Amino acid sequence: MPSRPELIETLGVHLEAEYDLPPLAARIYADLVLTDDTGLTFEACLSNHGASKGSVSTALNLLQKMGIITYYTKPGDRRRHFTIAARKAFFRSKLEEQLKKIGKDRAIIQLVNNFNKQCNKAHYERYGERTESYLEFLDQSESLVQASLDRFRKWN
Amino acid sequence: MPSRPELIETLGVHLEAEYDLPPLAARIYADLVLTDDTGLTFEACLSNHGASKGSVSTALNLLQKMGIITYYTKPGDRRRHFTIAARKAFFRSKLEEQLKKIGKDRAIIQLVNNFNKQCNKAHYERYGERTESYLEFLDQSESLVQASLDRFRKWN
DNA sequence: CGTTTAGTTCAGAACAAAACAAACCAAATG
DNA sequence: CATTTGGTTTGTTTTGTTCTGAACTAAACG
Numbered sequence: 001m002p003s004r005p006e007l008i009e010t011l012g013v014h015l016e017a018e019y020d021l022p023p024l025a026a027r028i029y030a031d032l033v034l035t036d037d038t039g040l041t042f043e044a045c046l047s048n049h050g051a052s053k054g055s056v057s058t059a060l061n062l063l064q065k066m067g068i069i070t071y072y073t074k075p076g077d078r079r080r081h082f083t084i085a086a087r088k089a090f091f092r093s094k095l096e097e098q099l100k101k102i103g104k105d106r107a108i109i110q111l112v113n114n115f116n117k118q119c120n121k122a123h124y125e126r127y128g129e130r131t132e133s134y135l136e137f138l139d140q141s142e143s144l145v146q147a148s149l150d151r152f153r154k155w156n
Numbered sequence: 157m158p159s160r161p162e163l164i165e166t167l168g169v170h171l172e173a174e175y176d177l178p179p180l181a182a183r184i185y186a187d188l189v190l191t192d193d194t195g196l197t198f199e200a201c202l203s204n205h206g207a208s209k210g211s212v213s214t215a216l217n218l219l220q221k222m223g224i225i226t227y228y229t230k231p232g233d234r235r236r237h238f239t240i241a242a243r244k245a246f247f248r249s250k251l252e253e254q255l256k257k258i259g260k261d262r263a264i265i266q267l268v269n270n271f272n273k274q275c276n277k278a279h280y281e282r283y284g285e286r287t288e289s290y291l292e293f294l295d296q297s298e299s300l301v302q303a304s305l306d307r308f309r310k311w312n
Numbered sequence: 313c314g315t316t317t318a319g320t321t322c323a324g325a326a327c328a329a330a331a332c333a334a335a336c337c338a339a340a341t342g
Numbered sequence: 343c344a345t346t347t348g349g350t351t352t353g354t355t356t357t358g359t360t361c362t363g364a365a366c367t368a369a370a371c372g
Contacts, residue, residue: 001270001271001274002267002271004271004275007267007268007271010264010267011264011267011268014260014264022359022360022361023360023361024360024361033268034268034271034272034275034276036276036278036279037279041318042318042319043318051361051362052361052362052363053318053319053320053362053363054320054321054322054361054362054363054364055360055361055362056319057319057320057321058320058321058360058361061320078317078318078319078369078370079317079318079319080318080319087283088283088286090283090286091286091287091289091290094290095293104170108166108167108170111158111163111166111167112163112167112189112190114157115157115158115160115163115190116190118157119160119190120190120192122192123192123193127243127244127246130244130246130247130308130311131247133247133304133307133308133311134247134250134304137251137300137301137304140300140304141297141300141301144293144296144297144300145293145297148289148290148293148296151289152286152289155286155289178329178330178331179330179331180330180331197348198348198349199348207331207332208331208332208333209332209333209348209349209350210331210332210333210334210350210351210352211330211331211332212349213349213350213351214330214331214350215331217350234339234340234347234348234349235347235348235349236348236349
């Protein structure tokens with residue numbers, strides 16, 4: 001089993017790629033994923049990652065703007081406690097993202113396919129069938145995601 | 157319908173993100189996608205994209221190293237004609253990439269889940285079921301990709 | 313009010329990525 | 343064998359990102 005810091009690093013790299021985050025923001029996000037819902041204070045983010053106040057502030061604000069994290073306060077405690085925004089919805093929003101991606105992918109493939117139909121007829125005839133087949137795969141994929149999404153929605 | 161240059165730009169942006177390519181390399185890739193299998197010469201890449209010889213050279217070499225493009229020569233013509241490497245396999249390799257992604261995703265989710273099982277029991281109990289459900293989705297997704305992949309493999 | 317606490321803001325340092333320009337090389341051509 | 347053609351290599355410039363550090367704000371506390 002990886003140690004906590006190791007796992008933060010591994011997960012951080014992954015999140016960096018998945019959500020196109022700067023390194024520090026991704027590490028903080030990873031840290032919060034591994035922390036229970038009491039969350040982390042600004043100060044904890046600062047010391048856990050050895051970064052400057054400015055960097056931590058920027059990273060936390062970015063994650064908030066992206067809807068990834070929120071904070072709460074305790075009465076009689078001025079500090080913000082940051083937590084991931086909707087742990088219940090974590091997988092659900094992954095599925096929603098997936099749905100968007102499929103849509104985008106289909107859109108471009110159709111754009112290119114239409115272009116070929118008009119301007120590259122030979123090519124269109126040679127590969128049109130594969131394109132159809134891939135579009136069909138996208139449809140099936142979409143249905144599968146949609147079905148899982150429905151299950152996750154009931155869950156909430 | 158978008159014009160050819162517009163489509164190159166749109167597709168270019170998409171490919172940039174999909175394969176993590178530098179802008180110029182992605183535009184050249186897009187250009188080749190819209191060009192029939194006669195391909196494009198170095199000179200054409202150069203003038204189509206208004207870039208310097210050095211940049212085009214670097215971009216083409218990168219795309220070759222990534223296995224995305226190849227070139228052929230005509231007897232009595234010193235120029236290289238660049239084409240996309242395996243148009244027949246285009247969708248197939250997209251599916252193969254998809255398969256790898258699913259594997260990575262599962263790996264991290266399991267890593268995090270194991271961590272929670274040991275170090276974050278309450279949290280594990282609250283969300284473990286969702287995790288299971290998502291892992292199941294990944295399995296189904298994998299099967300679907302695998303099935304499509306088999307169809308595409310026969311095709312070749 | 314002065315001070316402490318909890319952050320924000322912003323200029324700029326440090327680094328990384330992408331493209332350029334010019335010199336270079338190697339094969340064909342006259 | 344000098345020159346053109348088709349690229350490659352190398353050093354530089356441009357551009358963009360990420361983080362820092364220091365000055366600042368705003369709320370609470372005594």
